[in-house]
Amino acid sequence: MENLPERLAASGAIETRIKLGSISGGKVLDIAVGSGDFIDTLMSVLKDYDCFVGIDISRKDLESAKKRFRGQPVKLMEMNAESLEFRDNSFDTVSMAYSLHHLDRIEKVMAEMQRVLKPGGTLIIQEEFYDDEQAEAQKTNILQHAWEAQIDSLLGETHNKTFVKQRIVKIIRSLDLVGVEMFESTHPVECLFCENKFRCDNPKSEEEIERSIREINDNLKRLKKIDDLKIRIRLQRTGEVLRERNRKYGNAHPPVLLAIGRKPPQL
């Protein structure tokens, strides 16, 4: 891919793109589809595909995905990933992005994803992570995410802080897959297609910092819904520290791990 910002070009996202570009998706099921970002990415990178089914437990997120994919071969359904309403072996590809840390019962969802995947079919999981090697701007993002996850949890939504890399690797290794490959990159593959890629590649871009501070301000407003005053004050202070941290160090996407493996063919 020509004309990429420097950090993105060196990020590892191109290797991930090449791998995904070798896969024929067939009938693809995207778990925890949200507003559909990962379907959009797969449409751009897969070698080819027949159609997509996206499921999510949240009706609100599905509504925006429905508008986004109107007229395209994408079916969207409200469903809990812990008990998928599909037959065994019914999809050629099953994917999930940025959702492991949103799940209540990861093992149950992993078992369901494998059950509905055809023998020989492809499983794709993408998740952001942290380890000991993050730059300060990435640490801002990870700390801010942990703060937001704490607010979500207090307001009743399952949301955990960013997982450490080893935890994700352990989950992938526990699956009954063959030919597993893992791709690590400082920028996710979708950055290659993003119209803001030049702006966003600079962790100290004023527009990006302003966007991040707007997110903090929106979350600060949500604190009103938390009854416990002590917790509210603590989270308020953390929000203020995060605003300063954004200004000082900037904010950058944490690294991502994309794992690909196949369900063993039936003998």
Ligand SMILES: C[S@@+](CC[C@H](N)C(=O)[O-])C[C@H]1O[C@@H](n2cnc3c(N)ncnc32)[C@H](O)[C@@H]1O
């Ligand atoms: C960060 S969003 C996913 C974003 C999307 N995959 C993307 O790439 O942009 C996490 C999603 O997980 C969904 N979710 C959480 N638990 C779920 C479950 N048990 N079944 C289905 N969806 C679930 C949430 O509703 C939310 O839309």
